[in-house]
Amino acid sequence: MAEEIQTNTAEKRTKPVVWLEATLGLAAAIVLFSMMTVTLVDVVGRYAFNAPLPSGYELIQLGMALLVFLVLPILTARDEQVRIDIFQRLLPPWLRPYFRLASLALSLIVILGFAWLLWRRGASFVVSGETTSNLSMPLAPLAFFIAASWVATAIIVAVQPLYWHNPGDSGNAR
Numbered sequence: 565m566a567e568e569i570q571t572n573t574a575e576k577r578t579k580p581v582v583w584l585e586a587t588l589g590l591a592a593a594i595v596l597f598s599m600m601t602v603t604l605v606d607v608v609g610r611y612a613f614n615a616p617l618p619s620g621y622e623l624i625q626l627g628m629a630l631l632v633f634l635v636l637p638i639l640t641a642r643d644e645q646v647r648i649d650i651f652q653r654l655l656p657p658w659l660r661p662y663f664r665l666a667s668l669a670l671s672l673i674v675i676l677g678f679a680w681l682l683w684r685r686g687a688s689f690v691v692s693g694e695t696t697s698n699l700s701m702p703l704a705p706l707a708f709f710i711a712a713s714w715v716a717t718a719i720i721v722a723v724q725p726l727y728w729h730n731p732g733d734s735g736n737a738r
Contacts, residue, residue, distance in 0.1 A: 602617060622696055633713035
């Protein structure tokens with residue numbers, strides 16, 4: 565490809581990316597450890613004492629939602645999200661950066677749409693008082709967190725073109 569997003573080696577990562585990895589990464593590790601602990605307690609309780617953890621399944625569901633949306637901005641900042649570039653190889657090299665820019669623009673529109681929908685969903689949860697079925701935890705904070713994660717991801721996608729470089733320019737951002 566004629567132009568690429570900078571690889572995130574330790575020397576090339578910007579301070580915001582390092583901060584994002586440290587804070588959200590630590591939070592994701594805590595959530596993952598908590599999910600592992602809930603699963604362990606549930607399985608041991610179920611098979612050893614015939615007493616599974618009440619609402620264990622619901623806690624794992626909430627943990628998965630938190631985990632996915634804690635990691636989403638990190639993966640986007642590292643440019644490690646899933647990308648299918650089947651058509652890119654069919655394009656002439658001079659056209660590929662424009663195709664990538666169009667792809668980022670479309671991604672940005674979709675991501676902002678997700679953020680808007682989740683924000684509206686959170687607002688409707690506030691009005692209706694929607695809660696989880698077993699623990700009666702309000703769902704609005706989770707919806708607002710997911711919307712905020714989408715917004716953070718949108719900001720990252722919006723600034724990614726600033727870090728494009730030519731493979732021949734020794735990795736300096738333009």
